[in-house]
Amino acid sequence: MNFIYTLQELISALENCSNEEYPTVLKNLQLPYNELTPYESWKSKGYTRNCIVRTSKYELVLLCWNVNDATPIHDHDGQKCWVYQVKGSISEKRFDFKNENLVETLCTNLSPGKLTYMDDKMGFHVLVNNSNDRATTLHLYMNPIDFCSYFCEEEKVFKKKTLQYDTVTAQKEVTL
Secondary structure (H helix, E strand, C coil): CCCECCHHHHHHHHHCCCHHHHHHHHHCECCCHHHCHHHCCCCCCCCEEEEEEECCCCEEEEEEECCCCECCCECCCCCEEEEEEEECCEEEEEEEEECCEEEEEEEEEECCCCEEEECHHHCEEEEECCCCCCEEEEEEEECCCCEEEEEECCCCEEEEEECCCCEECCHHHCCC
16 A cells, blocks of 8 residues: 555545555554644633544544643443544543543554554553644544543543534535
C-alpha cells in the first residue's frame, strides 16, 4: 500500500478496504497539517470535536486542543479507536482496574505523525495537551461512537455520556 498524503486518499482507502485493514491504512498515513486546517474549530476553553466524515463503518473526527485541555478518563462504548497526532503533542495515559481501584498502566507522548490505538479490552484512557501550544489529533472510530463512559472524579464512578460534535462537515465535501 502507498503512503496516504491527503484526506481524500484516506477516505477513499477506508471506503475501499475491510475493517480489518484499517490498521494497515493508518500505518501508511502521512497527512500534513494543512490537509486538516479547513476542519478545525477552536473555542476559548476546552477541546473541540469536529466530524469530518461519518458512515455506518467508521467516523473521522478532528479534535482541536488548547494548552492544558484534557478528556476525562473514558472508554469507547465497545468501538475501536485510533488517534493520529497531526500537530503539536499530547500525552495519553491508560488506566485499568486493579483490586477495584483505577490505576495508571501506561503513559506515552504523541508527536506529529505518531499513531496510538485503544479499545475497551485495554481499559480506559485520557488524552491531555500538556505542551505549550495548541494541538490537533485525528480520531478514527470503528464503528461510529455515540456514547462513552467517563470517570466522574467527584463521585469516583463511571457515568455514561452522549457524545456531540462542535462542527459537522457535509460528507459530500470530503468524499470522492
